[in-house]
Amino acid sequence: MSGVSLSVVSSSVTVRAPAKVNLHLGVGPLRKDGYHDLITVFQALSLYDDITVRQDPELSVHTRGDGAASVADDHTNLAYRAAVVLAEWANRAAGLSIDIDKSIPVAGGMAGGSADAAGALVAVAELWRLDIDRAELSALAAGLGSDVPFGLHGGTALGTGRGEQLVPVLSRGEFHWVLALADGGLSTPTVFAELDRLRENRAAADTPSGDPARPDRLLAALASGDPHAVAPLLHNDLQPAALGLKPALRRTLRAGLETGALGGIVSGSGPTCAFLCADHDSAVAVAAELAGAGVARGVRVASGPVPGAKVIDHG
């Protein structure tokens, strides 16, 4: 049979999108637009949400998995908003069903909502076979949230501006993490506002309020691939604010260090705590001890860096 071309059109596309941790988070003063300039080092970790999109008459989103009950399945869901902005870009009707299977803790400082938005952008672009380049996709992502471009990018990256301007960072080897999940979440704007308040009262002496500097020593340590060099350089300006809002996290951080982690930090705006370990076996041992210590609602072992949002299945 000649002259017959079979073009396979997928009826569904599934994308896997990673969580992130900020190895360094330097926060500048409050800007006039309500945001803060950041200098941050993101690393994408092997804790994922899966986002599946299908053509459907109506646009809808359905979330299941960890914390799904506290995610609104309506027009405010970041994956839904991602589908709307991409449909507008493509000048198409956003007739889609979006299914999100969450493993990233909700409001946990690990950018789960941003992962879902990045995942929906990649999934819809693939389902519709859109001719959109990475720069355009990143611009749409930045309009959805400061962390969404990193959900597309993955790996290890230096973020500036609101956190949406990214350059890749050389990071050798694999880093092993234990994540201590907290009961309940922390609202990102509330944590930034608490940092502003602490700075006004000069109560956050370890988070100076000037323009943040590039963490050159951390960047060199990442290039060396040595977790012992990276661990003492982990830094988060938002940590005093997160600890002020959730004092129980102090115990969690202490417990992680006592059980043999090389370093521990509140992840982004919290309340998840991230512990860097010497290797995989050490991470498994730290996770087991932390789980027994009763200082977290759950623990996860993860490694990084991993890629950004990627297609894993066509239905």
Ligand SMILES: C[C@@](CO)(OP(=O)(O)O)[C@H](O)COP(=O)(O)OP(=O)(O)OC[C@H]1O[C@@H](n2ccc(N)nc2=O)[C@H](O)[C@@H]1O
């Ligand atoms: C703190 C960080 C660190 O990576 O992430 P999380 O730990 O929450 O995941 C990010 O800056 C969060 O990024 P994201 O969650 O996308 O925030 P956005 O939707 O853009 O902004 C939500 C709100 O957070 C505050 N915000 C966010 C980013 C920024 N550079 N300055 C800010 O002050 C603002 O109050 C803003 O209205």
Ligand SMILES: Nc1ncnc2c1ncn2[C@@H]1O[C@H](COP(=O)(O)OP(=O)(O)O)[C@@H](O)[C@H]1O
């Ligand atoms: N798909 C989504 N998954 C999680 N949260 C979402 C989603 N869409 C919107 N949100 C909202 O974004 C807020 C922040 O969620 P999330 O990204 O999980 O945490 P964080 O900003 O701490 O990393 C949640 O409280 C929720 O109301």
